[in-house]
Amino acid sequence: MKERAAVWFEGLRDRLCVAFEAIEAEAGSSARFERKTWKRPADDGGEAGGGVIGVMRGKVFEKVGVNVSTVYGRFAPEFAKSIPGAGDDPAFWAGGISVVAHMANPHVPAAHMNTRHIVTTKSWFGGGADLTPMLAPVPEDTADFHAALKAACDRFDAAYYPRFKQWCDEYFFLPHRGEARGAGGIFFDGLDSGDKERDFAFTQAVGMAFLDIYPQIIRRRMAMAFTEADRLMQLERRGRYVEFNLLYDRGTQFGLKTGGNAEAILMSLPPLARWG
Numbered sequence: 001m002k003e004r005a006a007v008w009f010e011g012l013r014d015r016l017c018v019a020f021e022a023i024e025a026e027a028g029s030s031a032r033f034e035r036k037t038w039k040r041p042a043d044d045g046g047e048a049g050g051g052v053i054g055v056m057r058g059k060v061f062e063k064v065g066v067n068v069s070t071v072y073g074r075f076a077p078e079f080a081k082s083i084p085g086a087g088d089d090p091a092f093w094a095g096g097i098s099v100v101a102h103m104a105n106p107h108v109p110a111a112h113m114n115t116r117h118i119v120t121t122k123s124w125f126g127g128g129a130d131l132t133p134m135l136a137p138v139p140e141d142t143a144d145f146h147a148a149l150k151a152a153c154d155r156f157d158a159a160y161y162p163r164f165k166q167w168c169d170e171y172f173f174l175p176h177r178g179e180a181r182g183a184g185g186i187f188f189d190g191l192d193s194g195d196k197e198r199d200f201a202f203t204q205a206v207g208m209a210f211l212d213i214y215p216q217i218i219r220r221r222m223a224m225a226f227t228e229a230d231r232l233m234q235l236e237r238r239g240r241y242v243e244f245n246l247l248y249d250r251g252t253q254f255g256l257k258t259g260g261n262a263e264a265i266l267m268s269l270p271p272l273a274r275w276g
Helices: 002-026 139-154 160-171 196-221 228-247 250-257 262-268
Strands: 034-041 047-056 061-074 091-103 110-119 123-132 184-191
Touching: 002 047, 002 061, 002 091, 002 110, 002 196, 034 262, 047 262, 061 262, 091 196, 091 262, 110 196, 110 228, 123 139, 123 160, 123 196, 139 160, 139 184, 139 196, 160 184, 184 196, 250 262
Parallel strands: none
Antiparallel strands: 034 047, 047 061, 061 091, 091 110, 110 123, 123 184
């Protein structure tokens, strides 16, 4: 399952890059993803996996990152206590894909998607996808994004969508601001139903739902006219995005505490942001 999951994440990466580059081409841009490989150093001086950072800066995507990683090793003792199945044996394997898109046009919402497979003495899947409007949320975009994720969830369990939507609403919330990060989506972690094939298939379905719906939303909004006031609002909303990712994001904390590549971990940050 570890090998199959890693291959899937890389394949989904390639599909997303092709889809996003096609949007750039439609806008008359020749922008392409630039990829950089990194290796995770092992405690014994060898390697313990690594990943590939993929970033594109273009006319439609001010900055979009599509990263994949496969890392393994041993958790630090204190951190191991917080990870299921690692308290007695800190050995782990983790693979996943992470996507964050910050758009040039403020009318196009930013978006995030990640899915992952983690193995300790236990194993599980996690991930999700969410939409972050930079201006007032557009009901059509929000409804279609949620509908795509709900359809993916409903294929496996009718209880998934309401459960994972609520989890997303609670997770992507900035307590110090008293506000949600965006228009929500779904978030799930520790998914281990007892049927690994089913859990893997669901994880794949989430990735494919995002691949289908987000490009549709981009194409609706990417040519809309916007004002300087819209741009300033976009930069302020990006500031909130930065605050969440640095203060609360589990993926950021996991990456930093497991010796991940800082450039890859902080890929999610926007190229420009503004505070007050």
